[in-house]
Amino acid sequence: MARNKRVQDREQKQQEIIDAARLLFLTEGYDETSMSRIAVEAQVTPNTIYWYFKNKDELLVSILNAELTRHANEYMMQSEKELSERLIWVVDQLQLVNRLVSTVHARLKFSPELKEWHERFHTMVEALFRLELQQIGVSADQMETRVKIAVFTIEGLLAHQLPEPEKKAICSALVAKF
Amino acid sequence: MARNKRVQDREQKQQEIIDAARLLFLTEGYDETSMSRIAVEAQVTPNTIYWYFKNKDELLVSILNAELTRHANEYMMQSEKELSERLIWVVDQLQLVNRLVSTVHARLKFSPELKEWHERFHTMVEALFRLELQQIGVSADQMETRVKIAVFTIEGLLAHQLPEPEKKAICSALVAKF
DNA sequence: ACCTGAACACCGTTCAAGT
DNA sequence: ACCTGAACACCGTTCAAGT
Numbered sequence: 001m002a003r004n005k006r007v008q009d010r011e012q013k014q015q016e017i018i019d020a021a022r023l024l025f026l027t028e029g030y031d032e033t034s035m036s037r038i039a040v041e042a043q044v045t046p047n048t049i050y051w052y053f054k055n056k057d058e059l060l061v062s063i064l065n066a067e068l069t070r071h072a073n074e075y076m077m078q079s080e081k082e083l084s085e086r087l088i089w090v091v092d093q094l095q096l097v098n099r100l101v102s103t104v105h106a107r108l109k110f111s112p113e114l115k116e117w118h119e120r121f122h123t124m125v126e127a128l129f130r131l132e133l134q135q136i137g138v139s140a141d142q143m144e145t146r147v148k149i150a151v152f153t154i155e156g157l158l159a160h161q162l163p164e165p166e167k168k169a170i171c172s173a174l175v176a177k178f
Numbered sequence: 179m180a181r182n183k184r185v186q187d188r189e190q191k192q193q194e195i196i197d198a199a200r201l202l203f204l205t206e207g208y209d210e211t212s213m214s215r216i217a218v219e220a221q222v223t224p225n226t227i228y229w230y231f232k233n234k235d236e237l238l239v240s241i242l243n244a245e246l247t248r249h250a251n252e253y254m255m256q257s258e259k260e261l262s263e264r265l266i267w268v269v270d271q272l273q274l275v276n277r278l279v280s281t282v283h284a285r286l287k288f289s290p291e292l293k294e295w296h297e298r299f300h301t302m303v304e305a306l307f308r309l310e311l312q313q314i315g316v317s318a319d320q321m322e323t324r325v326k327i328a329v330f331t332i333e334g335l336l337a338h339q340l341p342e343p344e345k346k347a348i349c350s351a352l353v354a355k356f
Numbered sequence: 357a358c359c360t361g362a363a364c365a366c367c368g369t370t371c372a373a374g375t
Numbered sequence: 376a377c378c379t380g381a382a383c384a385c386c387g388t389t390c391a392a393g394t
Contacts, residue, residue, distance in 0.1 A: 010358090029287065035387060047389080048359055056387070105337065106284040109207065145347045148340070149331050156330025159283065169323045178356040188377090213368060225370080226378055234368070 014052050014062075017042040022063045030060065030103040057111035060103065064117055067097060083132050084175050090128065091171065094158055101158050126151055132175055142178075150174045192230050192240075195220040200241045208238065208281040235289035238281065242295055245275060261310050262353050268306065269349065272336055279336050304329055310353055320356075328352045 020041035024033040035056060039046040053059040071093055078086055094101060108115050129150045130143065138146050153174055157167055198219035202211040213234060217224040231237040249271055256264055272279060286293050307328045308321065316324050331352055335345055 013358095031288075034385080036385095045360055046387085047361085050388070051358065102287075109280075110209075142351075144344065145351050148334070148344070148348055149327065149351065152334025152338075153327050153330045155334055155337075156326070159333075160330075162326070166322065166326070170326055173320075173323050173327065173356075178351075191377095212366080223379055224368085225380085228369070229377065 013042075013044070017044070017049055017052060017059070018062055018066060021059055022066075025060070025063065025103065026097065026099050029099060030056075030107070057107060057114050060100075060107070061111075061113050061117050064100065064104070064121075067100070068121070083135060087128065087132055087175065088171060090125070091154060091157070094154070098158055098161075101155075105155075105159075122151065125154070136175065136177055138177070146178070191220075191222070195222070195227055195230060195237070196240055196244060199237055200244075203238070203241065203281065204275065204277050207277060208234075208285070235285060235292050238278075238285070239289075239291050239295050242278065242282070242299075245278070246299070261313060265306065265310055265353065266349060268303070269332060269335070272332070276336055276339075279333075283333075283337075300329065303332075314353065314355055316355070324356070 017038065021033070021038045024038060024041060028037075035049055036046045038059075039049055042049070049059065053062060075086065075090070078089065081089075104114060104118055108118055126147050129147045133143060133146050133150070153170060157170065162170070195216065199211070199216045202216060202219060206215075213227055214224045216237075217227055220227070227237065231240060253264065253268070256267065259267075282292060282296055286296055304325050307325045311321060311324050311328070331348060335348065340348070
């Protein structure tokens with residue numbers, strides 16, 4: 001029982017740190033958020049964070065994993081929707097955490113763990129596109145090229161913030177027959 | 179004469195700092211290169227750099243401008259080549275300074291001057307693509323979408339380092355009729 | 357096991373003072 | 376005009392010491 005209490009506390013505190021960091025990273029930015037600021041918000045001292053997380057980048061990875069499992073669940077719930085609709089939903093969700101996406105790309109070179117996470121994520125999104133493009137009859141020998149173009153373009157959309165109509169036009173061009 | 183000497187010295191010293199920083203940014207990376215390291219390489223003290231450049235980001239902008247004017251000249255020399263060939267040449271050149279490209283994207287949010295430079299650069303590259311796509315008969319109403327897809331995909335190629343054949347395939351898909 | 361106070365090494369940048 | 380020595384504020388991270 002005492003043991004359970006401890007585990008409970010541990011997970012809770014960890015979650016509080018993750019939540020505080022997530023909010024700050026999204027609103028203020030990763031670089032602009034110091035560890036001590038996160039600590040204040042999570043009501044601990046800066047070095048306590050290092051008890052739960054190896055460093056700032058690993059904290060980011062934890063946030064991303066939480067984000068991902070949450071969204072993966074929501075995604076599964078939409079089995080009735082068209083694949084293309086689900087795809088646009090994914091893009092919209094990514095848009096919402098745009099700042100995290102930029103940070104991931106910016107920090108790839110500093111953190112092997114982050115790089116690994118990023119690769120796993122890319123594999124997932126590419127698999128999604130492959131399904132979609134198969135449905136509209138893209139041939140196997142054109143498939144990989146089309147998948148890469150689609151993924152890169154989504155990344156560009158997230159990075160550059162285009163006006164909504166142009167964004168929509170580009171999205172549908174990506175999943176149309178060339 | 180004394181005056182000319184001074185101007186000469188000034189430009190030379192400035193150029194030495196730019197050259198040292200360029201090399202270090204490309205080989206070690208922007209974040210990994212401290213101002214004092216640049217100073218050592220350029221044979222000045224760190225704060226002397228601040229006499230010539232407002233800050234580290236402005237130094238980066240100076241490097242980029244030097245890079246751009248140099249390449250713009252080389253580009254002009256190739257008027258005999260096919261547009262598509264020149265396009266691939268541009269991509270190859272960008273590949274060579276890949277690390278600077280990543281740094282520009284990573285630091286957009288910190289430096290308005292860098293952001294302005296980046297926008298000018300994008301406008302140039304988009305104009306290039308527009309010419310190319312016009313030649314292969316892309317219609318006006320599809321033009322902007324196609325241009326954006328092409329530019330974003332190039333950015334993705336630079337960021338992700340694909341195997342050469344896949345890179346080539348993607349490049350030609352971009353300038354082919356959809 | 358969990359948390360802290362205090363310190364470390366390092367960073368980009370500033371500024372008064374020199375020539 | 377040009378350059379420097381010395382300092383500033385701040386950062387992520389570490390570690391010995393406490394409970």
